[in-house]
Amino acid sequence: MSGVSVTKAAHDAAPAGDDLVVLSNVNKHFGALHVLQDIDLTIARGEVVVVIGPSGSGKSTLCRTINRLETIDSGAITIDGRPLPQEGRELARLRADVGMVFQSFNLFAHKTVLENVMLGQVKVRRTDKATAESKSRALLDRVGVGAQADKYPAQLSGGQQQRVAIARALAMDPKVMLFDEPTSALDPEMINEVLEVMQQLAREGMTMVVVTHEMGFARSAANRVVFMADGKIVEEAVPDQFFSAPRSDRAKDFLSKILHH
Numbered sequence: 457m458s459g460v461s462v463t464k465a466a467h468d469a470a471p472a473g474d475d476l477v478v479l480s481n482v483n484k485h486f487g488a489l490h491v492l493q494d495i496d497l498t499i500a501r502g503e504v505v506v507v508i509g510p511s512g513s514g515k516s517t518l519c520r521t522i523n524r525l526e527t528i529d530s531g532a533i534t535i536d537g538r539p540l541p542q543e544g545r546e547l548a549r550l551r552a553d554v555g556m557v558f559q560s561f562n563l564f565a566h567k568t569v570l571e572n573v574m575l576g577q578v579k580v581r582r583t584d585k586a587t588a589e590s591k592s593r594a595l596l597d598r599v600g601v602g603a604q605a606d607k608y609p610a611q612l613s614g615g616q617q618q619r620v621a622i623a624r625a626l627a628m629d630p631k632v633m634l635f636d637e638p639t640s641a642l643d644p645e646m647i648n649e650v651l652e653v654m655q656q657l658a659r660e661g662m663t664m665v666v667v668t669h670e671m672g673f674a675r676s677a678a679n680r681v682v683f684m685a686d687g688k689i690v691e692e693a694v695p696d697q698f699f700s701a702p703r704s705d706r707a708k709d710f711l712s713k714i715l716h717h
């Protein structure tokens with residue numbers, strides 16, 4: 457667990473009644489496996505939701521349905537009041553509205569750090585190159601890797617690459633950022649530098665869905681913890697309540713395993 461100690465300005469800072477991401481009765485199967493079962497989840501603008509749960513419970517699949525990397529079988533998902541588009545240009549625009557950061561950084565190896573961050577702005581947002589470059593440099597500065605702009609990804613540490621991946625997602629001015637275990641492939645000494653960037657984003661009011669095992673981050677940055685098991689949302693609570701007094705046996709069992717080794 458990492459020693460992130462900054463507290464989000466207020467746990468209830470998220471404005472009421474301003475729903476940004478809404479999943480209603482979402483179901484998803486992989487063959488016979490029912491991976492998402494009647495998922496209802498509403499994320500308010502500015503809210504930070506941490507999703508935790510055992511391996512295979514559907515956390516990644518949940519994230520991937522929100523930017524339609526996975527289709528759903530039934531139910532509905534809206535972003536800012538609009539249903540997820542099926543395909544084409546609308547879908548590309550939606551993907552740009554939903555920034556995603558994965559465990560593996562997925563940077564283009566043959567492009568420089570700067571080019572990686574510029575690419576989506578130029579191709580999807582149709583930003584001119586000069587504007588995209590100055591914005592990219594500012595974002596790289598913001599995540600603490602401005603000096604690496606002209607290097608190639610392989611010349612950076614894992615923590616630096618992941619911060620570039622965050623800058624690349626932010627360059628699209630996303631309405632919501634999804635993080636799927638962004639620190640789990642990193643060496644321990646690099647975890648904090650990535651979590652600190654995420655803490656900063658949370659404080660600035662970014663709407664975030666974060667799948668993570670970093671309980672320090674969950675406690676200090678999340679407005680809400682969503683606990684999943686077997687494709688269902690079993691429990692939701694503010695972090696203090698979830699960690700000190702989980703209600704379900706599944707959550708108690710899970711927490712005893714991750715907190716005691």
Ligand SMILES: Nc1ncnc2c1ncn2[C@@H]1O[C@H](COP(=O)(O)OP(=O)(O)OP(=O)(O)O)[C@@H](O)[C@H]1O
Nearest residue numbers: 486487489491509510511512513514515516517518
């Ligand atoms: N493309 C796929 N095809 C078939 N089954 C899949 C596919 N992707 C995921 N699954 C299965 O769906 C279930 C949920 O997977 P998912 O990756 O969402 O879990 P998770 O909670 O993210 O797990 P982890 O903590 O290990 O990352 C698992 O049983 C997994 O094996």
Ligand SMILES: [Mg+2]
Nearest residue numbers: 515516517636
């Ligand atoms: Mg996963």
